[in-house]
Amino acid sequence: MKIAGVIGLILFMAIARASAGSIAIYWGQNGDEVSLADTCSTGNFAFVMLSSLATFGNGQTLVLNLAGHCNALSGECQSLSEQIKSCQSSGVKVFLSLGGTTDGYSIVSADDAQSVATYLWNNFLGGQSDTMRPLGDAVLDGIDFDIEHTTDHWDDLAKAVSALSSSSSTKVYLSATPQCPYPDNSLGTALRTRLFDYWTTSVSTAQAQGFFLGLPASTDAAGSGFIPADTLTSTVLPQIKSAASNYGGVMLWSKFHDQNTGYSSAIKSSV
Secondary structure (H helix, E strand, O other): OOOOOOOOOEEEEEEOOOOOOEEEEEEOOOOOOOOHHHHHHOOOOOEEEEEEEEEEOOOOOOEEOOOOOOOHHHOHHHHHHHHHHHHHHOOOEEEEEEEEOOOOEOOOOHHHHHHHHHHHHHHOOOOOOOOOOOOOOOOOOEEEEEEOOOOOOHHHHHHHHHHHOOOOOOOEEEEEEEEEOOOOHHHOEOOEOHHHHHHHHOHHHOOOOEEEEEEEOOOOOOOOOOOOHHHHHHHHHHHHHHHOOOEEEEEEEOHHHHHHHOHHHHHHHHO
16 A cells, blocks of 8 residues: 655656556545546546555465455455456556555565465456455456565566466566656756666666656655656656657556646646
8 A cells, every 4th residue: 555655756667568658647545536437537547556455475365455445355346347447448557556655565485476476367367266356357457566665576476477477468567666856956956866867877778668757646645756747848758758768658646646636637748
């Protein structure tokens, strides 16, 4: 589960097979945000991450937490199945986000990674489960790795899920990489920051087909790191687009904050 402050600095999101100039958004951690179907119907988003599977690994029962939207343990979240399918029918890819700011998850071994991957495949992706799938019969498009506390065996998990889905259309994975403040006053100028340096030296040479710039959608969405829409479109995006040919778009936290500010609408034509 994510809370305000988790995207206090800028995050980068690596995504395979992304379309350039897309917007991705997190949905699920505020019961006052619009429905999933309404989120997709705005036409602003190419990707929606359901946030989140917050408890898993190390032999734990896996727990989906969608805050005030539904109770997965009682089966309520199965009602989202038709909304997920509606999003997908309109061209929006829907992911399950793993992790967040809570400490209820860890992968302790390669075998543990395989066990979690098998559960994800059978309960959220293209496999079959003998028990109730938390989101009904909808088949999600991929997995978002929002891993903020531990570092071990996440590559094992990604490889295990990828291997299980190798014969299906589930090919897309997201993973968070370093946070970079903007502007970085320690370097003396807003245009020479760790943000731009990172895009020039690291993102441009990475193998992922697209990198997304992660941002809070309002000043309330994180403790710091908010970039006004006009600054983003006039200064930041032109710089990072020119720095890396594998630029993929922008990721926003979260739909609740975005619906209050209209941030995605304000930046969409420039992304």
